[in-house]
Structures are given as structure tokens and as C-alpha cells.
Amino acid sequence: MRQLTQRYQTKLIIHSQADIAEAVDADGLHVASADIASLAHIRTWLGNQNISLSASCHSAAELAAAAQAGADWATLSPVFPTTSHPGLPHLGMPAFRELAGQAALPVIALGGIDEANAAQLAGMPVAVISAILDAENPEAVARNLARIIHSGA
DSSP, rough: HHHHHTTTTTHHHEESSSSHHHHHOOEEEEEEEGGGGHHHHHHHHHHHHHHHEEEOOHHHHHHHHHHHTOSSSEEOOOOOOSSTTTTTTOOHHHHHHHHHHHHHSSSSSSSSSOOTTTTGTTOOOOEHHHHTOOOHHHHHHHHHHHHHHHHHO
């Protein structure tokens, strides 16, 4: 993965495994909300002030904790209902906008984002998983989502 991300000049962010992030010289490490408090210790252990640290957040309290712990950015989810977590509550756009706007760090929208609702996030940073992975033509869906989010239409 490191070789591919370098070849295509993109970032490699490892989820939760600081030892793997260190071993492959990753650009970032992303942790689950349960591990937010460990971010300062992770940064010290890694000994690399340039690595980007981020956290999964689901509330104002978690966003504040992530900022306090030294996260560089956070995902805030789920914005919309998700196929990966069916039946769980979601934030909706008004709550997402309010929480992201009040956060002390950059926030990336995540959760249930697809071609039908992406225009609501126009101009905002987003991360998409299921809409692309579950697509019959992932490249076409990814390109269309990027177009929608960048243009708002």
C-alpha cells in the first residue's frame, strides 16, 4: 500500500495500528472514538510530529476530546443512515453542520453519503465508503460523487 500511495501521490492513513503506521512510514493514523484519549501518547510513541493523527467522532464531546488530545482532524458520523450500521441513529445535516462548525479542528463528513444526498455536502470535506465499495462501477460512482460534492449539483 505504501508503494502504491507514493506512486499515485496520495496519503496512506492506517487505522488504529500505530506500530504498522510507523513501520510503513504512513502519513497518518486514524483511531476509533474509544481511543481518542490515547492520541497524545501515540504521537509521543511515534516520535514523528509530522504524522497526521485523526479520530472517529460522533458527538460534540468526542470532537472536543479529539481536539484536546491533539488530533489534526476528525471524521464526524454518521451524517446519514448507513448500510453498514442499519437502524442506528444518524446526525442529519443540521446537526452535522452545527457540530462541524463549532469544532476546534477540521471535520470530515462520513456515513451514508451517496449520489442521492451528496449535494447537501457540497464544498465540504467528505469520506465515502459503502457507496463506492458496493457499486457495480466504483470508479464511475467515485467520479460522480466528486463532481457532485465539488459542484453542488
